[in-house]
Amino acid sequence: MTSADALLGVLFAALTAYALFGGADFGAGFWDLFAGGARTGMRQRKLIEHAIGPIWEANHVWLIFAMVLLWTAFPAVFAGVAATMYIPLTCAALGIIGRGAGFAFRKTSGTLGRQRIFGALFAFSSVVTPFFLGAVAGGIASGRVPPWTAGRGNLLTSWWNPTSVATGALAVAVCAYLAAVFLIFDARREAPDLVPRLRRRALWAGAGTGVLAVAGLVVVELDAGWLADRLWRPVPAALVVVSALAGLASIGLLAAGRYAAVRVTGGLAVAAVLWGWAAAQYPYLLPPATTVSGMAATPAVMRATLWAVLAGAVILVPSLWWLFRLFQMPLRDPSHRAAGGDR
Amino acid sequence: MESLLSPSITYLAEAATPGDFAAARIQMALSLGWHIIIASFGVAMPAITLFMEWRGHRTGDVHYRLLARRWARAMGVLFAVGAVSGTVLSFEMGLLWPGLMGTYGQVIGLPFTLEGFAFFIEAIFLGIYLYGWDRLSARAHMWSAVPVLIAGIVGTFCVVSANAWMNQPRGFDLVDGRITGVDPLGAMFNPATGPQSVHMMVAAFMVTGFCMAAVYAVGMLRGRTDRYHRLGFLVPFTVAAVMAPVQVGVGDWAAHHVATHQPVKLAAMEGLYETQRGAPLHLGGVAIDGELRYAIEIPNALSLLAHWDPNAEIAGLNTVPADQRPPVNVVHWSFQLMVGAGFAMLAVAAAFAFIWRWRRGWLTNRWFLRAAALCGPAAVLALEAGWTTTEVGRQPWVVYGVLRTHDAVNTAPGLRTGLVVVLVVYTLLTVATVYVLRRLARDKPVPVAPRESDVETFPVP
Ligand code: HDD
Ligand code: HEM
Ligand code: HEM
Numbered sequence: 172m173t174s175a176d177a178l179l180g181v182l183f184a185a186l187t188a189y190a191l192f193g194g195a196d197f198g199a200g201f202w203d204l205f206a207g208g209a210r211t212g213m214r215q216r217k218l219i220e221h222a223i224g225p226i227w228e229a230n231h232v233w234l235i236f237a238m239v240l241l242w243t244a245f246p247a248v249f250a251g252v253a254a255t256m257y258i259p260l261t262c263a264a265l266g267i268i269g270r271g272a273g274f275a276f277r278k279t280s281g282t283l284g285r286q287r288i289f290g291a292l293f294a295f296s297s298v299v300t301p302f303f304l305g306a307v308a309g310g311i312a313s314g315r316v317p318p319w320t321a322g323r324g325n326l327l328t329s330w331w332n333p334t335s336v337a338t339g340a341l342a343v344a345v346c347a348y349l350a351a352v353f354l355i356f357d358a359r360r361e362a363p364d365l366v367p368r369l370r371r372r373a374l375w376a377g378a379g380t381g382v383l384a385v386a387g388l389v390v391v392e393l394d395a396g397w398l399a400d401r402l403w404r405p406v407p408a409a410l411v412v413v414s415a416l417a418g419l420a421s422i423g424l425l426a427a428g429r430y431a432a433v434r435v436t437g438g439l440a441v442a443a444v445l446w447g448w449a450a451a452q453y454p455y456l457l458p459p460a461t462t463v464s465g466m467a468a469t470p471a472v473m474r475a476t477l478w479a480v481l482a483g484a485v486i487l488v489p490s491l492w493w494l495f496r497l498f499q500m501p502l503r504d505p506s507h508r509a510a511g512g513d514r
Numbered sequence: 515m516e517s518l519l520s521p522s523i524t525y526l527a528e529a530a531t532p533g534d535f536a537a538a539r540i541q542m543a544l545s546l547g548w549h550i551i552i553a554s555f556g557v558a559m560p561a562i563t564l565f566m567e568w569r570g571h572r573t574g575d576v577h578y579r580l581l582a583r584r585w586a587r588a589m590g591v592l593f594a595v596g597a598v599s600g601t602v603l604s605f606e607m608g609l610l611w612p613g614l615m616g617t618y619g620q621v622i623g624l625p626f627t628l629e630g631f632a633f634f635i636e637a638i639f640l641g642i643y644l645y646g647w648d649r650l651s652a653r654a655h656m657w658s659a660v661p662v663l664i665a666g667i668v669g670t671f672c673v674v675s676a677n678a679w680m681n682q683p684r685g686f687d688l689v690d691g692r693i694t695g696v697d698p699l700g701a702m703f704n705p706a707t708g709p710q711s712v713h714m715m716v717a718a719f720m721v722t723g724f725c726m727a728a729v730y731a732v733g734m735l736r737g738r739t740d741r742y743h744r745l746g747f748l749v750p751f752t753v754a755a756v757m758a759p760v761q762v763g764v765g766d767w768a769a770h771h772v773a774t775h776q777p778v779k780l781a782a783m784e785g786l787y788e789t790q791r792g793a794p795l796h797l798g799g800v801a802i803d804g805e806l807r808y809a810i811e812i813p814n815a816l817s818l819l820a821h822w823d824p825n826a827e828i829a830g831l832n833t834v835p836a837d838q839r840p841p842v843n844v845v846h847w848s849f850q851l852m853v854g855a856g857f858a859m860l861a862v863a864a865a866f867a868f869i870w871r872w873r874r875g876w877l878t879n880r881w882f883l884r885a886a887a888l889c890g891p892a893a894v895l896a897l898e899a900g901w902t903t904t905e906v907g908r909q910p911w912v913v914y915g916v917l918r919t920h921d922a923v924n925t926a927p928g929l930r931t932g933l934v935v936v937l938v939v940y941t942l943l944t945v946a947t948v949y950v951l952r953r954l955a956r957d958k959p960v961p962v963a964p965r966e967s968d969v970e971t972f973p974v975p
């Protein structure tokens with residue numbers, strides 16, 4: 172394995188983390204949108220706020236990290252994607268502004284009217300942004316993006332085509348599904364009476380995602396022959412099967428009320444699709460002609476970046492672990508601080 | 515599907531125009547100029563807030579703790595908008611300047627990768643700090659802010675080193691427009707990194723300290739001179755006031771660096787057209803038809819300042835052809851504004867030191883408070899003017915001497931439309947941020963996290 176392959180692996184791991192954690196945050200916005208009227212949906216919105224408040228910014232950094240790795244390790248790929256996908260990426264960037272700002276502003280707003288405006292902004296952009304990001308992925312996978320060195324692709328059809336629309340829709344569904352699955356777990360502790368409702372939603376979202384995934388495969392078959400052929404080679408095909416099995420298992424586990432296990436299978440179903448896509452494309456970064464080795468940065472850059480990633484991971488992993496753990500634990504007894512002489 | 519979009523297709527089929535190029539530059543400047551204000555708070559505000567919390571813990575004085583809480587809430591909002599505006603910047607590096615990133619992305623990749631980790635640490639521990647108030651012991655809670663401070667400093671160093679590389683490109687071999695070898699550390703630690711990053715960090719503390727203090731200075735002007743407001747004013751103001759003289763020294767270091775390594779930028783900053791010995795310093799003036807008019811000249815001062823020698827030779831703009839000169843008026847005036855603002859703040863800081871040492875009673879003097887409140891906007895002005903000097907002074911190069919800005923821009927048509935959309939979004943974002951922050955300052959403190967105990971039991975002045 173070359174250092175370029177290793178970095179590609181890291182990059183994809185970061186993308187997977189973004190899809191899982193960042194995806195769940197987007198999905199939380201999806202459920203926020205469909206939580207019901209301002210008063211009836213209040214409790215569900217509070218739950219969402221509580222679940223993603225402390226963690227969304229950290230989850231969001233995965234995207235930045237993946238982007239930075241891309242321009243470091245494969246600069247012409249980054250530039251090519253950005254130049255061609257100018258429109259959907261601009262929309263996604265604006266969506267990210269709306270989502271982050273809307274969420275933070277709503278949390279600090281006291282009155283219902285203000286909460287409503289900012290909440291709507293948060294929820295709406297949470298749904299739109301994954302669509303655009305998914306559409307970009309679809310455009311890349313279906314071979315519509317040339318590297319920067321070969322000029323710019325079509326500004327419109329590169330992302331407004333059957334495959335992109337299918338992957339965009341799938342991305343929205345995946346986010347909603349992940350969020351529902353993750354939220355049930357939090358609801359059990361914070362608001363047990365919301366569990367049945369969330370479970371129903373998770374089941375629907377799971378079924379919907381499954382349908383969209385199958386539809387997506389059909390679209391790819393018709394629209395992106397290059398990808399379809401490669402998808403049925405052993406490794407990618409196996410990953411697709413893993414994803415399907417994990418998806419089915421999740422539905423069973425949800426029905427059986429096993430909410431901790433379903434977090435794992437739900438995440439696995441999503442990750443396996445991503446890695447299936449990666450395996451189908453490999454060693455092509457931008458189908459149909461641009462390979463990993465052809466686009467890789469110079470070896471010195473690869474080495475330096477790998478070392479940086481290694482050193483960074485040593486600090487990052489325990490920190491992340493602490494963050495997630497801390498907010499899964501019950502609150503300390505407030506009187507404790509008074510007793511500790513903190514006043 | 516495509517027929518639905520045919521009007522826009524014809525529009526997009528047009529080629530990119532000079533208007534699009536200008537739009538890309540304005541969009542970049544706007545979003546950077548926006549981000550940098552918020553980012554300054556991201557660097558310095560955790561430190562000042564932590565100091566407050568620590569004092570509150572040590573003294574048991576409820577005012578310190580209440581201030582720390584209130585600032586933590588503002589930090590939550592500022593951090594969120596800082597994160598999203600920074601993300602937009604990362605997108606824009608590619609969307610607007612693929613010619614830069616497609617070739618040189620790998621050269622400046624290392625600092626950006628490290629910065630990615632700094633962001634992680636910052637976001638993780640800020641989440642812990644803001645939401646962990648009731649989940650951690652007081653001591654652990656204060657420690658959880660320390661990684662935020664370190665990450666803020668490291669992150670600033672990393673991004674600014676990428677920008678410094680654009681001013682002083684090092685650490686790569688270019689053969690026929692292709693990069694053949696890269697020395698990532700050499701690129702990161704280029705000659706401009708030192709002065710620029712230190713100057714920026716000090717600027718962050720000045721902007722944050724003066725702006726925070728300004729809020730309470732205005733409060734005191736309106737008659738609220740209780741201990742809460744005095745503390746809210748004194749602590750941040752002291753931090754910034756201490757930095758003010760430091761910044762003048764660091765700025766001088768930066769200027770020496772520019773004189774040695776970027777002579778054309780210096781010539782534009784000073785409006786110096788002809789190479790000369792014993793060059794004068796120009797105050798004010800307008801560049802018209804290749805000369806600076808109506809300026810006040812201080813003989814030999816520029817040579818003295820730039821090289822510690824009143825007769826040193828200073829290169830003028832005539833050393834390069836006209837198409838390699840930056841726009842003199844913009845660079846000259848923004849530099850003057852920065853230096854002017856810097857000395858004005860220094861004067862207020864000196865007045866503060868005098869008052870603190872000899873005339874405590876004057877702290878609530880209206881003229882002093884007015885001047886102190888004005889230091890907030892003045893620091894922001896200096897920050898923006900400084901960056902304008904650096905960035906516009908580098909033109910027409912995006913990578914000094916290597917890549918022209920014009921050759922880096924995305925050739926996609928429609929960048930103008932993008933600019934309009936971005937303008938609208940940033941306007942709304944600004945309005946909403948200011949509105950929310952003002953409400954925060956006025957409302958009774960609401961807990962950051964649900965069920966935070968001590969905010970609710972605190973008295974609110
Ligand atoms: C509070 C903000 C502030 C204040 C009071 C000053 N500066 Fe500054 N200056 C900046 C904030 C700043 C900055 C915004 O942070 C810049 C832009 C790029 C950089 O590295 O720092 C900058 C750039 C900058 C540059 C250009 C560096 C380059 O292009 O490489 C020079 C020569 C100076 N400054 C010099 C000064 C002097 C002589 C000052 C004396 C009063 C001064 N600055 C005050
Ligand atoms: C440290 C990070 C920064 C990086 C990597 C960076 C990068 C860039 C790039 C790539 C461009 C476009 C090309 C060009 O016009 O030369 C640009 C332009 C510009 N930037 Fe920066 N920048 C940084 C910080 C800032 C900040 C904080 C400001 C604040 C005001 C700023 C102000 C500008 C301006 C005014 C321009 C337009 C110059 C012109 O086209 O005349 N930059 N910057
Ligand atoms: C001198 C210039 C800059 C400084 C000092 C700076 C500093 C900071 C700081 C301290 C933060 C985190 C705190 C906050 O959100 O308020 C931040 C966020 C961010 N900045 Fe900047 N920045 C600069 C320029 C840039 C540029 C040019 C880019 C992109 C190319 C960039 C990308 C980002 C990103 C992606 C984030 C979000 C990180 C997160 O999600 O937490 N910044 N910046």
